[in-house]
Amino acid sequence: MKRFSPSPIFLAYVAALLLFALVSVYSPGFANPAHVGTLVTLAAFIGIVAIGQTIVIVGGGIDLSVPWILNSAAILVTALAHGQNWPLIWIVPLVLLIGCGIGLINGIGIALLRVPPIVMTMSVNVITQGLLLIVTRGFPPPLAPQALTFIAAGKVGPVPIILFVWIVLAAAVVIMERRTAFGRYLYALGSNRTVATLSGVPVIRTTITAYAISGTTAALAGILLCGYSRQAYLGMGDPYLFTSIAAVAIGGASILGGTGSYLGTIAGALVLTILNGVLPIFRLDAGALKIIYGLVILLAVFIAAPSLRELLQRRRGSK
Amino acid sequence: MSTLATLARRHSWLPPLIVLLLLGAIIGILRPSTFTGDQINIKIAAAMTLILIATGETIVVTRGGIDLSIGGILSLTTAICATRGDPGLTESVFWIGFVLALGAIVGVVNGLIITFGRLQPFVVTLATWSILEGCALTVLPAETSGVPKSWVDLEHAMPFGIGVPMILLGILIVLWAWFSRTRVYNEIRAAGSNERSAYLNRVSVLGTNAWAYGLSGFFAAAAGLYFATQTGAGHPTVGTQYVLPAIAAVVIGGTNLMGGRGSLMGTIVGAFILTLIGDVVFLLKLQSYWQWVMSGLILMLVVILTALTESRSNSGNGG
Numbered sequence: 291m292k293r294f295s296p297s298p299i300f301l302a303y304v305a306a307l308l309l310f311a312l313v314s315v316y317s318p319g320f321a322n323p324a325h326v327g328t329l330v331t332l333a334a335f336i337g338i339v340a341i342g343q344t345i346v347i348v349g350g351g352i353d354l355s356v357p358w359i360l361n362s363a364a365i366l367v368t369a370l371a372h373g374q375n376w377p378l379i380w381i382v383p384l385v386l387l388i389g390c391g392i393g394l395i396n397g398i399g400i401a402l403l404r405v406p407p408i409v410m411t412m413s414v415n416v417i418t419q420g421l422l423l424i425v426t427r428g429f430p431p432p433l434a435p436q437a438l439t440f441i442a443a444g445k446v447g448p449v450p451i452i453l454f455v456w457i458v459l460a461a462a463v464v465i466m467e468r469r470t471a472f473g474r475y476l477y478a479l480g481s482n483r484t485v486a487t488l489s490g491v492p493v494i495r496t497t498i499t500a501y502a503i504s505g506t507t508a509a510l511a512g513i514l515l516c517g518y519s520r521q522a523y524l525g526m527g528d529p530y531l532f533t534s535i536a537a538v539a540i541g542g543a544s545i546l547g548g549t550g551s552y553l554g555t556i557a558g559a560l561v562l563t564i565l566n567g568v569l570p571i572f573r574l575d576a577g578a579l580k581i582i583y584g585l586v587i588l589l590a591v592f593i594a595a596p597s598l599r600e601l602l603q604r605r606r607g608s609k
Numbered sequence: 610m611s612t613l614a615t616l617a618r619r620h621s622w623l624p625p626l627i628v629l630l631l632l633g634a635i636i637g638i639l640r641p642s643t644f645t646g647d648q649i650n651i652k653i654a655a656a657m658t659l660i661l662i663a664t665g666e667t668i669v670v671t672r673g674g675i676d677l678s679i680g681g682i683l684s685l686t687t688a689i690c691a692t693r694g695d696p697g698l699t700e701s702v703f704w705i706g707f708v709l710a711l712g713a714i715v716g717v718v719n720g721l722i723i724t725f726g727r728l729q730p731f732v733v734t735l736a737t738w739s740i741l742e743g744c745a746l747t748v749l750p751a752e753t754s755g756v757p758k759s760w761v762d763l764e765h766a767m768p769f770g771i772g773v774p775m776i777l778l779g780i781l782i783v784l785w786a787w788f789s790r791t792r793v794y795n796e797i798r799a800a801g802s803n804e805r806s807a808y809l810n811r812v813s814v815l816g817t818n819a820w821a822y823g824l825s826g827f828f829a830a831a832a833g834l835y836f837a838t839q840t841g842a843g844h845p846t847v848g849t850q851y852v853l854p855a856i857a858a859v860v861i862g863g864t865n866l867m868g869g870r871g872s873l874m875g876t877i878v879g880a881f882i883l884t885l886i887g888d889v890v891f892l893l894k895l896q897s898y899w900q901w902v903m904s905g906l907i908l909m910l911v912v913i914l915t916a917l918t919e920s921r922s923n924s925g926n927g928g
Contacts, residue, residue: 352731354853404916405909406866408675408731412853413905413912420901427896535735545729577746577845584740588722591732 298542298594302557305540305590309564317571323448325567331443331518333563334456336533337556338511341463342393342504343534344555348467349500350480350547351407355396355415356508356534357527359389362422363512364522367438369431378437386509392418393505397498411501423524431522438517452514459507463552472499480547533562536587542594561586621863622875625911628861629878632885639892650772656884657774658683658836660877662851663858664781665716665828667876668794670859672821673801673868674730678719679829679855680848681741682712686833688749690756691843701759709830715741716826720818738852745845754842764838777835778877785873797821802869854883857904861911882907 314321339356346353363385370381392414399410444451467473475496478486487493511530516522537558543550565586569579636643643652662679669676686708693704715737723733764773788794799807800817808814832851837843860866861882862875883904890900 399909399913403913405912408856409860409866409908409912412857413909415905416853416901416908417905420898420903420905423898423901424896532735532739535732539732539735545732575746575750577743577750580739580743580746582743584736584738584743587732587736587739591728591736592726 298590299551299554299557301593302541302554302561302590306557306560306564309561309568313564313568313571320567320571327445327448327450329560329563329567330453331450332566333559334450334452335511335515335518336530336537336559336562337456338459338514339508339530340534340537340555340559341459341552342501342507344463344538344541344543344550344552345476345500346407346504347535347538347543347545348480348547348550349476349497350483351400351497351500352411352535352545353393353396353501353504353508354408354411354531355392355418356504357529357531358415358418358422359392359505359508360512360515360527360530361522361524362392362418363389363509364516364526365422365426365431365524367513368434368516368522369426371435373433373435375435375437378435382513385513386506389505389507389509389512390502391505393502393508394498396505397501400501401494401497426524433521434516434519438513439520440517442514442517452518455514460552460556467551472496476500477548480549482548532583533559536583537562539587539594540590542590544594558590621865621870621915622872622878624914625861625863625875625878625882628907628911629882629885632882632889635889636885636892639889643888646770650767650775652881652884652888653778654772654774654839656880657777658832658839659851659854659858659880659883660778660781661832661835662829663855663862663876663880664785664873665825665832666855666859667862667864667871667873668797668828669730669821669825670856670864670866671801671868671871672797672817673804674723674818674821675734675856675866676716676719676730676822676825676829677734677852678715678737678741679825679832680852681738681745682715682826682829682848683833683836683851684745684845684848685741685748686712686830687756687837687843687847688745688845689843690760690834690837691753692749692755693757694755696757696759701757705760705834708834709827712830712833713823713827716829717819717823719826720820720822721815723822724815724818738848742846742848745848749843749845752842752844752846756837756841756843760838761841764835774835782873782877789873793817793820798869798871801871854904857908858883861908863911863915865915 310321319325339360343353343356366385366388367378367381371377396411396414399405399414400407441451441455467476475486475491478489478491479493479496483493508527508530512527515526519526537555538550539545540558540561541550541554541556543554562583565582566579569575642648662683665679666676689704689708693700696704719734719737722728722737723730726733766773796807796812797817797820799810799812800814804814807817836847858879859871859876861879862872862877864871864875886903886907887897887900890897890903
């Protein structure tokens with residue numbers, strides 16, 4: 291049931307390491323601990339949003355509502371906390387719950403009402419954006435509480451605190467993928483919905499859970515990101531739509547679902563962040579970055595695609 | 610009731626047309642002066658970019674795919690238009706032909722990558738979108754006016770009190786009436802509804818993909834040309850604002866995201882709905898952000914209704 295091929299993931303890590311090594315040789319400052327810390331922190335934000343995106347994509351869907359769930363979470367946290375630390379005890383769980391709730395709406399629309407994932411999550415994204423702008427009237431909220439900034443931008447020695455958060459989450463996701471019933475259901479669902487239904491996979495529950503997790507991780511990323519940038523602003527989530535999907539694709543998962551692992555997505559997030567950091571060194575502009583991002587994604591999906599190997603196998607099998 | 614449902618199923622653009630008429634009625638009551646020749650010309654002019662870009666998307670979605678790269682083509686086209694200086698007649702003809710051909714070629718390349726790599730259209734066109742947007746930013750790093758004055762004048766001409774957009778719309782509808790009867794379109798539909806059986810009936814997977822994505826690229830370039838001459842400026846990142854609305858217009862128009870069935874009339878109606886929602890929100894004196902919420906809700910509503918009628922017709926017909 292679980293079609294798991296490690297080679298694209300391995301290649302993604304090799305690519306990240308090679309890229310890092312090459313740039314470090316060219317520009318020695320790139321590898322200094324402070325800069326690596328910044329890179330890891332930026333990768334962690336992509337990585338955390340991409341937790342949900344990976345789970346949803348493995349299950350055969352896609353989540354386009356990530357940007358404004360993230361943005362809403364950031365704005366809600368700063369607006370409710372008014373720069374104070376102690377109310378975070380109830381605000382953070384509340385905001386995570388709201389993210390989870392929006393994800394639930396996605397899941398219900400897709401699993402029960404059979405709305406195509408692209409359309410459902412796209413509408414939810416637009417509606418969330420509209421409601422958030424109506425509530426805030428487009429005004430920026432106050433500064434983020436110190437405690438959030440500490441978690442998102444603080445360091446223990448040279449190691450960013452957010453790296454610990456990311457490692458814990460990553461471990462949980464990988465264990466969930468491999469050791470839990472939900473993980474097995476997810477791969478089964480992504481491989482073939484009909485077969486999954488017939489073999490007794492709780493398709494509806496699995497789909498809804500996947501989108502609920504995605505809403506929660508997007509909200510978590512929003513909370514941490516406003517801590518990092520010390521404030522929430524409108525549009526802060528927009529880049530994460532592209533990067534979260536790109537990280538999953540570079541990590542070797544098929545958008546068709548049923549394959550891939552969060553381990554690959556981590557490598558994808560690292561590749562994207564290192565590429566972003568390379569630009570100023572080679573004096574490249576935003577346009578060049580977009581071109582490179584596109585080429586890297588194409589290359590990654592070509593390598594990960596079943597096109598060559600499976601095509602040959604299928605031909606052999608049918609003859 | 611059942612005849613109504615049958616009618617709605619046979620002419621998938623009827624339900625959105627009813628929504629459009631309702632919106633029109635609301636606007637007519639709130640501001641009766643809307644229905645003058647001038648105002649109608651203005652409304653068509655406002656909707657035309659979306660109509661053109663969504664026309665291509667309709668063909669791709671009918672083919673069972675999706676095209677996100679149209680955003681990049683739109684951006685790149687406006688960027689090229691805004692950097693042409695002051696061309697003479699021959700040059701103008703050349704450059705207009707050039708951008709349209711470029712769009713078509715880029716689209717065909719999308720089709721080739723998707724077919725030969727056996728890759729998911731979503732990821733491939735996400736990557737090419739990024740590449741094209743990068744090219745647009747390289748050609749024109751920031752928004753500037755500079756579209757040749759003669760082109761702008763031509764687009765704003767009003768022969769016999771009829772605006773160029775209305776003439777374009779007429780041409781588009783006539784062309785579609787012809788195109789939808791051609792062999793190419795029928796093969797696109799067949800391949801979209803069931804690629805395997807279409808292939809067995811000698812429909813070329815490669816050919817239909819090349820045609821569908823090529824036309825999508827062509828229409829995206831046409832939309833870019835129109836947008837540039839309409840605003841007189843190049844916008845290297847404007848495409849981002851049109852990708853999701855284009856898909857939304859297609860879906861609201863009753864084209865099935867699973868492929869095999871499409872309607873340009875529906876898409877045109879969908880594009881007008883999305884354009885007029887802004888007017889309704891303005892006339893109701895709501896915050897402009899309600900536009901987002903309302904378009905999201907209409908999109909979701911249409912899709913849920915389609916899903917419900919479809920599941921009923923599937924269980925009713927039994928094949």
